[in-house]
Amino acid sequence: MIVPFSNLPIRWKLTLVIVGTSVLALVLTCGIFVTYEWVTYRREALGNLTTIGRLIADNSTAALGFDNPGEATELLATLRAEQAVTVAALYDTQGRLFATYAPHDTPPTQLDPIPVGNFEFRDGYLHIYQAVVQNNHRLGTLFISSNLEHVRQRFLLYAALATLVLVGCGVVAGGLANFLQLGITRPIYELAQTARLVSAQRQYSARARIHGTDELGELTETFNDMLAQIEERDQRLLTSEERLHTALSAADMGTWRLDPRTEDETRDANLNRLLGREPRTSHSKWEERLLYVHPEDRPVFRAALHRTLADGSPFFAEYRIVRNEGAVRWMRDRGKAVRLPQGDIDYLTGAAVDITDRKEAEEEVRRLNSDLEQRVTRRTAELAQTNKELEAFIYSVSHDLRAPLRHVTNYSQILQADHGAVLPEEVRYYLGRIGKASSKMNQLIDDLLNLSRVSRQPLVLQRTDLNQLVDDALIDLEPELQNRRIEWQRASLPIARCDPGLIRLVFTNLLSNALKYSRPREVAHIAIGTTPIENGLAIFVRDDGVGFDARYQHKLFGVFQRLHGSAFEGTGVGLATVERIMRNHGGRIWAESQLDHGATFYFTLPGLAA
Structure with a gap:
């Protein structure tokens, strides 16, 4: 029986290491020596045989030139002094055998197709092929074969000597190692x-x-x-185990350990107490604990355990238990697989805690959430109905108001046109005020309808050049540009995915405000551009008009909120409409200003990057 090296006593390991190291060093030394000798001898044998071949080839030119085979045979016979040479042959230019020398072997009759000047070691022989040349004219080919048997005998002697050295050194190294390792x-x-x-x-x-x-x-x-x-x-x-036992008992937690090979489970006293059993450590099959699990939850417990045993994933299960007295309690069980060094599962260990109070609280929260969802649904439906009624009211009021407004406007215009010349100045003044109030009321109705329409109008998103929307808005505002000196500063705006009709309305409102509140300036300065912000890019419209008090900024985007009273015309609905449009696009709008130092309005659109 072969004992593995790892199981050997350490003294034998030391002996084997010392002897093995010594023998390996000698083997490498002998191997290097023999290899060197082999390569060196082959090189010397090739050099000697090539030199002899050149001499004979040089002396064979006359015999080949005058077609004298006898002289060539005598010349080849001089190779008998070289005992290693076994065969020599001289061929003419057509490859026909001209003269041979073969004291022991049968001479070749045909020249092998090997280029002249090459050599080869084959089957224990060295073959060379030498060209016979005179005055750069080839006369034939010389072939010489040398036996390498004496080389083999020499290396067999080297092998025997190396074996004796290795055996002797191994015995000496073994004895020395046995003595030193004690x-x-x-x-x-x-x-x-x-x-x-x-x-x-x-x-x-x-x-x-x-x-x-x-x-x-x-x-x-x-x-x-x-x-x-x-x-x-x-x-x-x-001492720590005693403290841990006390802490687990106080936390209603118990521990367990399961051997997957024997299916034996060890439960501490706390876990048995939670199960309604005698509070002491016990050892039994794990199926016994399954008897305490509520019948409806046993598949959950068993599936979690089998999953952990199959792939080593963490064990987790929440289940109900039925104690001996019939009380039903909730348990949360967590565990993990402890593996052996080779990767197999050694055992499972975990802890179970009573979570009945938490489950009861979760059930109460679930009940409250269900009630809250019902109330939210009811309130949402009520709000949707209110919005519909409000929209219907606005639509009805706007149409019901337009008829009397048209009458007031038309009759005041008829009075001025037909009887303006005979009416007193004060009456004409009042008629003018009536016409302006009617126009303002009509504009307010239009703005309210726009606000209502923006709130319920679905977005039509498409890639839009914002520069074109600014151009369109300025065309709409041409009447407000008459007799005004304005210096425009326009930067290139990006392409955005938006509803072009609504964003054009945004630019129209913002530019209209900039024109209106910069009217007191002899030369107004209005800028349109972009500025980088955190996580994106903002578009701004800036003027150098009267500005507003920053303390009332929160009122800017409310309906009917006006920060300048009647000093400037307006209905207080435009910015509320703008804010609603930005909110529907998923963007936002804000403003910065100081009194008498102008105002800047910023807004963002999704997808704009700096």
């Missing part, structure tokens, strides 16, 4: 015996004997210190 293994053996005693009998008071001050002595001293620390920690662990 001083190393004895302290290790005693240290292992002490460790075995501590592991088997839990005698943490045991100590190993120290043999010296070397590394093994330091290891032994460290081992003894570790035993002292373990002994101290073991005592502290007992």
